[in-house]
Amino acid sequence: MGTDKISANEIKAKNRQNIYQYIRERGSVSKQEIVVDMQLSLPTVTANLDYLKKQGLIDTSGKIKHTGGRNATAFSYIKNARTAIGVDITANHITAVAVDLSGEIVSMERRRIQFNLEDDLYLREIGEVVECVKRDAQIADTNLLGVGISVQSLISNDGEYIEYGKALNFTRRRREEIAAYVPYRSRLVHDSYAAGYRETWTNHKFQNAFYISLSNSVGGSVIIDDAIYEGNTHKGGEIGHLEVVSEGGELCYCGRRGCFDTVCRAGKLTDYTEGSLEEFFHLLENGDETARSLWNTYLDHLSRAIHNVRMLFDGMVILGGYVGAYMGKYLDDIYRRVDERNPFGDRAKDYLVECQYKVEASAAGAALFYIDEFLENI
Incomplete structure (x- = not known):
């Protein structure tokens, strides 16, 4: 059993971080609220608030109104x-x-x-x-x-x-x-x-998730307990190089054939519209038969990948990248295709979402x- 003790400096640093996080989460609080809610002594809270103010991280110009007595100083989080x-x-x-x-x-x-x-x-x-x-x-x-x-x-x-x-x-x-x-x-x-990481940083329901990036190339990332899992050699989440076409597949930029990247990169759609994804979806919405055929093939491959990711990780799946930004109108169709592959009865609509953040x-x-x-x- 380990006997390492937490030093006084480590305790001070942890208290400071916790107080700052408390203010960040609530936006504006009184000193007394911090003392009571965090069960810290008044001198400890005062010293840490003074430090955060000197660092320019909190503002003390506001007041918290009370029905009786003097209004308390409001300690507020400065985002910028x-x-x-x-x-x-x-x-x-x-x-x-x-x-x-x-x-x-x-x-x-x-x-x-x-x-x-x-x-x-x-x-x-x-x-x-x-x-x-x-x-x-x-x-x-x-x-x-x-x-x-x-x-x-x-x-x-x-x-x-x-x-x-x-x-x-x-x-x-x-x-x-x-x-x-x-x-x-x-x-x-x-x-x-x-x-x-951008998708999961502010959304705590994505504590465990797999992000599929559908852009000019296909990639992915694994988020476990709110942290990126990179694997032993920084290749965790490299879904673009899963072999999905066993024979006669298209040549991938990696030098091999049949990679997931070759069937679900954005170019599989935009090659039809001279590089414009917006134009492709415009044609799709207006009943263009070629666009519809390309999209059906694309979704067949994508639904298989989503199913495999779900079977491996049993977490949320996020569709992102350039193509993922257009997925909102087509989620019901994707849910149906994914559900047809699932032997456990899970409903894709409960774990599959489009990305919240687009090009940035x-x-x-x-x-x-x-x-x-x-x-x-x-």
Whole structure:
């Protein structure tokens, strides 16, 4: 049995974190409420509130009205006391967002530009997009926690280089190359992990979930007890490379045939509409027979993947990515297809949902890693 004791400094840090979290959850509270609800001494609460105020994390200008006696000071949570920036890099776009301590996006910039790490102008564009949202959100250098950079690739444990990046052909490229014109703390983040984390960060019903990213490539992330499960070698959730076509399958960018990516990437739909997903769904809604045929085939493959994920993880399943953003109108059809495969009688409508966050999900999720780091080390 372990005999390690918690030090006095650790107790102080834990009390501070708990008090700050209490204020975050309630928005505005009195000192007495903290003392009573958290069962802490008045000196302990007072000392921690003084510390949080000096750090600029709480506001004390308000009052809580009482029916009798003097009104108490209201200790209120300042959402924009610190901010993080997230950047999502794809084949044709750079998206950057500024995210406050509540996880809310306070500024966003999206630019269409072709991915090319060999072009210095492209690297400068990444830096300019970051500066654009920083200016728009009026973030002081001292209040910027860092810049998370979401990429379509597997990332090293320290966030410093690309371990596997065949989707955009940039395996082994390093963070300092990609962030050459980003003069702030930064790290690389797997895009599917970032998007999945964004979905679950503020929604506690997704304590255990599998996020399926249906974009230009197909990816996924596993969330267990509110944390991303990366696996032993950072490949947890790589649903895009499940083999779903045993013979004669299309060649995947990974070099093998029959991967889930080859049948459910966005291109299986947009190849019909010259790259426009919006136009594809417009045609689908207006009865275009080719669009309907492509969509039926797509849903057959997708429903099989959803069923397999449910059998493996028995948790919520979230449909995200570019295609996932359009799923709302078609969920009943997907529920029916998935339910036909389920031997246990589970109803897909009880565990299958469309994503709440659309194009900004990966960028915002990348920023949240810095928000979490800050909240854990107050």
